[in-house]
Amino acid sequence: MYLHPPKIPRNQRRRQVERAPGGRGRVRNWIGGAVAALAAGALSVTGLAGTAQAADINVAKNAGFESGLANWTCSAGSGATVGSPVHGGAAALRGTPAGQDNAKCTQAVAVQPNSAYTLSAWVQGGYTYLGAEGTGTTDVSTWTPDSSGWKQLTTSFRTGASTRSVTVYTTGWYGQAPYYVDDVSVFGPDGGGGSDPAPQVPATPTGLAVGSVTSSSVTLNWGGVSGATGYNVYQGGTKVQSASGTSTTVTGLAANTSYPFQVSATNAAGESAKSATVTGKTAASGGGGNPAVPKHALTGYWQNFNNGATVQKLRDVQSQYDIIAVSFAEATSTPGQLTFHLDPAVGYGSVADFKADVAAKKSAGKSVILSVGGETGSVSVNSDASATAFADSAYSLMQEYGFSGIDIDLENGLNSTYMTKALRQLSTKAGAGLVLTMAPQTIDMQSTSGEYFKTALAVKDILTVVNMQYYNSGSMLGCDGKVYSQGSVDFLTALACIQLQGGLAPSQVGLGVPASTRGAGSGYVSPTIVNNALDCLARGTNCGSFKPSTTYPGIRGAMTWSTNWDATAGNAWSGAVGPHVHGLP
Secondary structure, eight states: OOOOTTOTGGGGSSOHHHHSTTHHHHHHHHHHHHHHHHHHHHHTTGGGSOOOOTTOEEOOSSTTOTTTTTTOEEGGGOEEEESSSOSSTTOEEEEOOBTTBOOOEEEEEEOOTTOEEEEEEEEEESSEEEEEEOOSSOOEEEEEOOEEEEEEEEEEEEOOTTOOEEEEEEEOOTTOOOEEEEEEEEEESOOSSOOOOOOOOOOOOOOOEEEEEOSSOEEEEOOOOTTOOEEEEEETTEEEEEESSSEEEEOSOOTTOEEEEEEEEEETTEEOOOOOOEEEEOOOTTTTTOOOOOSSEEEEEEESSOSSSOOOOGGGSOTTOSEEEEEEEEEOSSTTOEEOOOOGGGOOSOHHHHHHHHHHHHHTTOEEEEEEEESSOOOOOOSHHHHHHHHHHHHHHHHHHOOOEEEEEETTOOOHHHHHHHHHHHHHHHOTTOEEEEOOBGGGGSOTTSHHHHHHHHTTTTOOEEEEEOSSOOOEEOTTSOEEOSSSHHHHHHHHHHHHHTTOOGGGEEEEEESSGGGSSSOOOOHHHHHHHHHHHHHSOSOOSOOOSSOOTTOOEEEEEOHHHHHHTTTHHHHHHHHHHHTOO
């Protein structure tokens, strides 16, 4: 998050390949030749499959991983079944490359000699390969680079004159992110092993529970059912929507009203009985079901990835944090539109578990918001259409996951005109309970003529806090026109003074600093310096050479990157700064 050159620690954040010399581009170069050869081999045999005959079946067993890893063998314990993401049913395969292991998962399938087969699978995630070996003719494979959504890989092969068994496999690539596979098919003549049995009507879902609520929506979560390909949601006995996963948000409800819900499981064989009924009550109008942000608040960014800091689930985030910014939302191919995906490295077994953690934090009085951007994140909001796409998608994610609001951390520029329109539209949708924060770099807040500063002032009436990043910036001008070097009380107070004199309310100003020396390339200061700067601004005490002309007892507090780096350093930052923030006048 938030790194300005040299940006060293954050270049390591998403995938192992990004930490290697040369980055992803180099990996593409040195595997490119081999992959091209494999792809060429796969393409050369696609015409051999012919037309499927009536007797053709899918000879793969446990093709949807509904029975765990039965019939599959994965190298070095690299394979596991997960409940999310899934393409069909309630389970999928996750392969996790590590070290010199590429997470190869195989199955030997019974085939007929001299026969054509079509091999396919749905895949998602980092660098995924699908292939067949031991065909007796030409072994084949196909692949795809990482993808955020499900994508079907397909290739074909012909068996040799005496071939009775072929090994099909999936694999990732060394040092890459985990990959996911579902609904494998090896379609051709029955080799004597048969196919998976026809689907049975699924069992009744259990564990139906209410997650986050707003004044017009209720989020529901439930346990996955083996063999299910979808779920129906009932409100008062009437079907109101369908879902492919184990969570959904029912919208269009009246405020402060109780509703009974049930859910059933479906597949090609039919629909299960309805689950036990749960009651969800919407929030009172205007509040959005979000807890209030305290007068003095501590903000921490939670990493939805593993970059060497302590890996946390949301439930592990230290109790001192009042606002937890989930990092990060991602851009789609539609300008302005946002999406969010849990990184498997965080360790959640399902999206429902994550949503339950969001709801639990909110029940404890914490605001869990979704951060947009980061060091390399870029969301283009520069037209009316993209502003609407931003607002619609942000609100949809808030409803789906229970987020209390949005954090704007666009370090690669923003358009104040259209970002203001986007945030205004979002505020109209979310209501008075919206938590809106920003995390500009120091350079972005040097003048009220800057696009970031203009945006903050334009949405001042709905803005919660601006936590400027006082790191990775070098020396900057203070409000007195003097130059101050980062790492001192003067740097924090003199730059905060620019925002305070420029039109932001004291409650909209926070001090953003790294939680440890490893959290940023430069600019770390001890918790004592942070506390002294807060005292200087709020009380006029513990100042350095710069002392504001007035005090700002309503100063909101402080922010850090990140809760994970804080945990890595033994919670020293939140343990010292948190109580001090909460003790301000």
